[in-house]
Amino acid sequence: MPNVIIDKDRCKGCELCVHACPQKVLEMSKDLNVKGYFYSKPVHPHKCIGCTMCAMMCPDTAIKVEVYGTRYRYFAY
């Protein structure tokens, strides 16, 4: 089972990860982080398939993806 961890204070709120996620796991927060941005957060973590596309798209290396159990590889990266 995959787990998306977002370092909310690194996030600049660009929303690229939200658009990149094929499972609509992520949404923007309603509150601000220390930088003053609305940050991205996994609101439907159970939908995550561990494709890492959100992390690939993130310009700020704010996203870490972990997997418990079987890891599926969807494409070469």
Next chain:
Amino acid sequence: MAKKLMKGAEAIGEAAIRAGCRHYFGYPITPQSEIAEYLSRRMPEVGGVFLQAESEVAASNMLFGAAATGTRVMTSSSSPGISLMAEAFSYMVGAEVPAVVVNAMRGGPGLGGILPSQSDYFQATKANGHGDVHFIVLAPASLQESVEHVMMAFPLAEKYRNPVMIVADGLVVQMMESVDFDIVETTDPPDVEDWAATGTKGRRERNLVKSLFLDPLGLEEHNRKLRRKYDEMEENEVRYEEVLIEDDTKLVAVAYGTTSRVVRSVVEELRGEGYPVGLFRPITLYPFAYDRLREISKRDSVKGFMSIEMSTGQMIYDVRLAVQDLKPVGFFGRQGGIIPTPDDVRKAMLQELEKLGG
């Protein structure tokens, strides 16, 4: 090794190799293309790298790149080319990397001419690049001295982690004289692991060779650090030669490089005839021998100075700075690539002497 008759450009190239320089980046320009030609033959023989760049701009930035790895590296050019290199020169001073640059000065401004000149004095001593920038500037008057300057320029550059420039005018580079390479001791390059970009090799913090300091306080600190280095240069590296400056000397001619050779012969001749004249020859143009000239100017016997240059008067500003209003400073110069003849200089010096009251 015995003395060897060589052309200036080749002697300068060979001196660099003797000094342990194995990398040369350059771009052809008259009157110093023979340095590049010589090194294009010699570098491969000693396992070194000769690379002809696409422009002086690129050559000087290659110099910067190689210098950033702590490698002994040299480039050479002539006045218009040196102007193009000024960009990288400034970055090199800012990033504190050592390198050696030879400028075979030719007449300017613009394309000017291709004959010997000393009209890059301001540029070499005061404006090798934007920002608070100084190079140590050596001005050889003979081929033997050119060889010595090239060979000592590398350790000097490494000592201060700052470029060193040798301003040899077009004549020095083009003429032939006998040279002896064994006079100067060669040194091993210093350890550069604490600053150079050589790959971290997993055993230390990474190194950063840069000149950008966005924080004004950081930049001010950096400027002050560079200033301290210039102060140290001014303290330790001033070199000059005095010829026939004696207790009775009334007129002191100040000249460097090729011009100083003409003036020297005139001064010796005039002395033989009983005229109280002497020659002061700055060997380092930066740092300039202000203190020594000032001392000389305080002598009662000394009535005046005379700057003799192949320009319309550039070093004269430094002579005036040294002498200030203690004694008058006259000038004689030829321009356009014309080397003053002994007759020219003799006439000018006698005139000056007369102005000072015989």
Next chain:
Amino acid sequence: MVTIFTRPDSMFDTPTHYCPGCTHGVAHRLVAEVIDELGIKDKTVGVAPVGCAVLIYNYMNTDFVEGSHGRAPASATGIKRSRPDLVVYTYQGDGDLASIGAAEIVHAANRGEKITVVFINNAIYGMTGGQMAPTTLPGQKTTTSPKGRDVNHIGYPIRMAELLATLKTPGYIVRSSLHDPYHIAMAKKAIKQAFIYQLEGKAFSMVELLSTCPTNWGMTPYQATQWLKENMLQYYPLGVFKTPEDE
């Protein structure tokens, strides 16, 4: 538990100064991931450009030299020629590489310098505030082309990858894009191959990366990726333009 995606070792954890959604961050990470995967962190020297990415050395944990504007390929030449054992790459924007440094990139490629060039093409000058670049698209509005780039006045945008691919000297010239995860994966593959060619001592390599500049384009980061897809891909086709194996 396995971590399948995290910040590469070759990057410091310093947050970048880039605007939200700027793909510089992605390009930095791709280079760092490749350096990690090839195990070359200890012998890599980067050359920083002038432009937004001048501060790349604050984020990459390798030795770095900061070049002057456009001259990074010349400085990289000096580094590589004096220390052929090092892996040398430049990271340059379009103003740096395609405008002021056009001579240096062409000749470094033509000499076949064994260096890798990462070329960020975002069709605009970022650092100085959104002026027209040599890569600005026809009709694209910038602060110095307020009515849109007029090709009769200033010519057409330069396609650097195509231009360099015409050189006879062997090289590896690729154009990729950073506008979506699929293309980012392709870009990483290209960057890795570029470094491999350098490690093998085979050829000069350049990877052009189509990138976004949401701030100066006046768009949201996501709109910018879509604008890139709809406009830049037409003018700047992706692909491998040349490999050292080509005749």
